[in-house]
Amino acid sequence: MKKLALAALLSAATTLPTMAADYVIDTKGAHAAINFKVSHLGYSYVTGRFNKFSGNFSYDANKVADSKIMLKIDTSSVDSNHAERDKHIRNDDFLDVSKFATAEFVSTKVEDLGNDKLKITGTLTLQGMDKEIVINAVKVGEGKDPWGGYRAGFEGSTQIAMKDFGYKMDFGNIIFDLHIEGVRQ
Template sequence: MTKSVWTVDKSHSSLEFTVKHMMISKVRGVFNDFEAVVEADPNDLTDAKIEFSVNINSIDTRNEDRDNHLRSNDFFDMENHPKMTFVATEIKKKSGNNYDVTGDLTLRGVTKPVTFDVTMEGVNKDPWGNEVAGFSGTSKLNRKDFGLVWNAALETGGVLVGEDVKINIELEAHKQA
């Protein structure tokens, strides 16, 4: 296969995160509005171009008060930084369909390198004859590295919000004609 442009089908894709809450449980959330363009040969992602943009306002943790707090200056500062972006800078094949995709993640005006463990899940044709590719990716980052430092101490010790944020991405992308 040659390099092609693939656009994300948001109705079959997800961008999820998990963070510890009160040091004993986890809060899960999603961003419902994001775009990604992948220019790649699905058989070899090492020279792919990957760009991702997330609308911070689309955060959804199934709790409106918490979502509004996350949008505020305490966390994402959405008013001044409405988007989170990721641009791949280096892609290394690990084995088979597994890759380390490193890139510049910009969040709240701070840009840092982040590496995702990505699996190219395969390519298939939909019932209408269109080529569709699937990608899965995971990463972990420390939110404080991006200026998301708000927290509250717990009476019993520890803090309300964990520092490590686990990210899970499932993408279905359609090959452009």
């Protein structure tokens, strides 16, 4: 009788609905990055990153469609490994950080494409303009970490047309590569 009761309890526990877990993006441990590249006159690419950003996401592998992500980027933290160029990128030809100190992405839809591939649709606010973008993402993995926590990691890419955000100088598309690792709360 005890075995039957235990089996029924275990069966009920495994059929309970799962809930999305909330994660904070691990920027303190430098386990996340927002990188970019943009054509330089059609001859090569300028690459860089944003050194300061924050965000969070909710994720449940069984209910991917319920996932959400939010990122805030400190635009003044742009770093292309060249101080004079970074000064130019921060001025009103590009990021205009004196007027637009942050950029933000908020997801509106997450689609499970199978094999850990995701299509994340959302609103990017940049230069005071809101535009819908799509991030093609892949779940890298999830599990316990050595410090007693639980993590989930993703990588993704997207691109935006500079003209869509009103840049005074237009070198075409900016390609973003995102590497996001979150610590479950």
